[in-house]
Amino acid sequence: MKKTPFLGLGLLAVVLAVLPFVLPNSFYLDLAVRMAINAIIVIGLNLLIGFAGQISLGHAGFLGIGAYASAVLPTHVGWHPLLALLAGAAASALLAALLARPIFKLKGHYLAMATLGLGIIINIALRNEAQWTGGPDGMVVPAMELFGYEIGSDRQWYWVVAVLLVIAVWASLNLIDSPFGRALRALHGSEVASQVVGVDVARYKGAIFVMSAFSASVMGSISAHYIGFISPAYADFFHSIELVTMVVIGGMASVYGSVVGAVLLTALPQALATFEGWETVAFGAILMLCMIFLPRGLVPTLAARFGKGE
Amino acid sequence: MLAQFLQFLFSGVTVGATYALAALGFTLIYNASNVINFAQGEFIMLGGMLAVFFAQMGLPLPVVLLLAVLVPAVVGVLVEKLAIEPVKGAETVTLIIITIGASLVIRGIVQVWLGKNTFSLPAFSGDAPIEILGATLLPQSLWVLGITALVVAGLWYFFNRTLQGKAMLATSFNRTAAELVGINTSWVLFLSFAMSAALGALGGILITPITLTSYDVGIMLGLKGFVAAVVGGLGNGLGAVVGGLLVGILEAMGAGYISSAYKDAIPFVLILLILFFMPRGLFGGKSTDRV
Numbered sequence: 001m002k003k004t005p006f007l008g009l010g011l012l013a014v015v016l017a018v019l020p021f022v023l024p025n026s027f028y029l030d031l032a033v034r035m036a037i038n039a040i041i042v043i044g045l046n047l048l049i050g051f052a053g054q055i056s057l058g059h060a061g062f063l064g065i066g067a068y069a070s071a072v073l074p075t076h077v078g079w080h081p082l083l084a085l086l087a088g089a090a091a092s093a094l095l096a097a098l099l100a101r102p103i104f105k106l107k108g109h110y111l112a113m114a115t116l117g118l119g120i121i122i123n124i125a126l127r128n129e130a131q132w133t134g135g136p137d138g139m140v141v142p143a144m145e146l147f148g149y150e151i152g153s154d155r156q157w158y159w160v161v162a163v164l165l166v167i168a169v170w171a172s173l174n175l176i177d178s179p180f181g182r183a184l185r186a187l188h189g190s191e192v193a194s195q196v197v198g199v200d201v202a203r204y205k206g207a208i209f210v211m212s213a214f215s216a217s218v219m220g221s222i223s224a225h226y227i228g229f230i231s232p233a234y235a236d237f238f239h240s241i242e243l244v245t246m247v248v249i250g251g252m253a254s255v256y257g258s259v260v261g262a263v264l265l266t267a268l269p270q271a272l273a274t275f276e277g278w279e280t281v282a283f284g285a286i287l288m289l290c291m292i293f294l295p296r297g298l299v300p301t302l303a304a305r306f307g308k309g310e
Numbered sequence: 311m312l313a314q315f316l317q318f319l320f321s322g323v324t325v326g327a328t329y330a331l332a333a334l335g336f337t338l339i340y341n342a343s344n345v346i347n348f349a350q351g352e353f354i355m356l357g358g359m360l361a362v363f364f365a366q367m368g369l370p371l372p373v374v375l376l377l378a379v380l381v382p383a384v385v386g387v388l389v390e391k392l393a394i395e396p397v398k399g400a401e402t403v404t405l406i407i408i409t410i411g412a413s414l415v416i417r418g419i420v421q422v423w424l425g426k427n428t429f430s431l432p433a434f435s436g437d438a439p440i441e442i443l444g445a446t447l448l449p450q451s452l453w454v455l456g457i458t459a460l461v462v463a464g465l466w467y468f469f470n471r472t473l474q475g476k477a478m479l480a481t482s483f484n485r486t487a488a489e490l491v492g493i494n495t496s497w498v499l500f501l502s503f504a505m506s507a508a509l510g511a512l513g514g515i516l517i518t519p520i521t522l523t524s525y526d527v528g529i530m531l532g533l534k535g536f537v538a539a540v541v542g543g544l545g546n547g548l549g550a551v552v553g554g555l556l557v558g559i560l561e562a563m564g565a566g567y568i569s570s571a572y573k574d575a576i577p578f579v580l581i582l583l584i585l586f587f588m589p590r591g592l593f594g595g596k597s598t599d600r601v
Contacts, residue, residue, distance in 0.1 A: 055402065055403055055406075057406070102585075102586040105589050106585055106589050108402055109340075109544060110544070110589060112402070112406065113536065113581060113585065114582055114585050116578075117578035117579075118582065121578050121579060121582075124572060124578075125575070128571045237529070237533070241407070244403060244407065245407050247403075248404060252401075277422050278422060280414050280415075280421065281415050281418035283411075284411040284414025284417075284418060285411065285415055287408070287410065287411030287414065288393050288408050288411035288412060291407050291408045291411065292393065292396050292397055295400050
């Protein structure tokens with residue numbers, strides 16, 4: 001039972017190692033990089049939504065903080081990109097830590113409202129502070145450099161995010177199996193019951209919120225450096241919803257589900273590009289159909305089916 | 311000073327009435343099904359866009375109004391039948407994604423059908439502004455406020471004096487108990503989606519001569535309607551109306567006195583502050599958990 005998750009990790013590592021050599025062209029390599037970036041963000045978000053049961057409809061706000069820290073601080077203040085990335089992540093984590101107590105007193109739709117509001121406020125600030133952020137038009141992001149080497153090509157970025165993805169999967173599998181992870185799942189099941197057995201509910205919710213905000217911010221920075229350009233749309237409400245959809249379509253409380261959800265939903269707009277003008281309709285219809293027929297998400301549904309078959 | 315204040319107040323109350331109608335829509339559906347309908351904003355957009363479309367066809371105003379309210383109501387019922395009923399009792403986040411999917415479909419179809427342009431609708435009774443203590447009030451604002459007041463009074467009568475309305479209230483208090491006394495709760499669900507879409511659309515039509523419309527206005531209007539519904543405490547009809555007006559007025563005051571660039575952020579700052587101190591909104595009462 002305990003072996004299976006890590007078998008998947010090995011498989012993932014092999015696939016990631018082989019992938020760049022079998023992909024036909026740079027279009028697919030670019031897609032693979034973006035899939036991996038989204039997968040890491042979604043793994044963090046799934047810890048919050050799927051395992052701890054706390055919804056966040058404003059997570060793209062944290063991506064935005066990271067991305068704009070990496071764009072603004074090196075451009076306007078002359079900071080080293082790595083320092084800017086860390087500063088963004090620290091700011092995101094701090095914001096999450098400050099807001100955790102008041103926000104996680106809320107439940108259900110009130111929590112959805114609060115997180116949604118937080119994301120929108122961040123987005124509007126990014127849009128309006130044009131002297132720093134370039135406003136709605138966005139801004140160019142300087143290249144990332146590590147120890148004097150510039151990370152520029154798609155292939156270099158691929159290896160960076162592939163390694164990060166393996167680390168993220170490994171770390172969250174471990175986390176779920178730790179006392180911390182069990183406490184999270186317990187409070188998802190019943191807050192009162194977990195409080196009774198001594199789980200500090202507020203602290204655990206706060207900790208996982210801070211962790212997912214930190215991870216989102218780092219990936220926001222990396223994504224900004226990779227694309228080389230950033231606009232406020234990256235931090236808008238719709239992007240937050242896309243991330244939540246990746247969590248749910250892949251499967252709540254499933255680490256591999258997060259990866260599957262991110263891969264599918266990153267590829268979907270590319271596949272829909274042929275619909276010319278009808279992309280939005282098709283995207284919306286697919287979201288609805290997935291939720292109606294697979295309300296538990298792909299990976300848990302498939303796992304349950306195969307489990308029965310054996 | 312006073313003139314300026316009145317000016318902001320007028321524009322705030324006018325927009326606030328639209329938020330109030332949208333918030334009532336959220337409230338109706340929430341009470342009937344515990345669903346937050348993120349497609350609510352699209353009904354507002356649909357109302358305005360259809361009114362423009364029918365008006366350009368040369369139809370008389372009352373017919374335009376009727377059609378632009380009825381069509382969204384049918385769309386609302388379709389959303390309920392096709393997407394909400396099949397997943398009864400699903401998790402909150404699943405329902406949120408379904409209604410957002412529905413909103414994308416509606417917005418996408420309107421975008422393909424009517425294009426990405428901004429449209430205007432002639433005011434119902436001219437544009438000659440009325441002067442009050444140095445501030446000006448558009449005649450259309452009076453239409454918005456008058457019709458909203460009528461609708462609110464009508465809803466009050468419906469919920470307190472008619473059997474249908476009482477059946478809907480009963481369902482919102484306890485679904486199982488309502489079913490046990492013979493209330494057809496799936497009819498209640500049907501009715502609440504129709505009414506909620508119609509309310510949203512009506513708000514959208516009324517405000518269009520003042521604010522213009524396009525295929526994507528529904529996102530912000532819908533989210534602000536949601537803010538208004540939460541300000542008053544989800545599920546509370548009076549709260550939704552008060553919340554809508556409050557959000558509209560504070561937004562207009564904030565835009566006028568503080569920063570017009572941050573106008574759209576004001577409702578969300580407001581809701582965060584309210585929720586931090588009153589986790590169930592202004593009229594939500596104390597929260598108690600059943601263990």
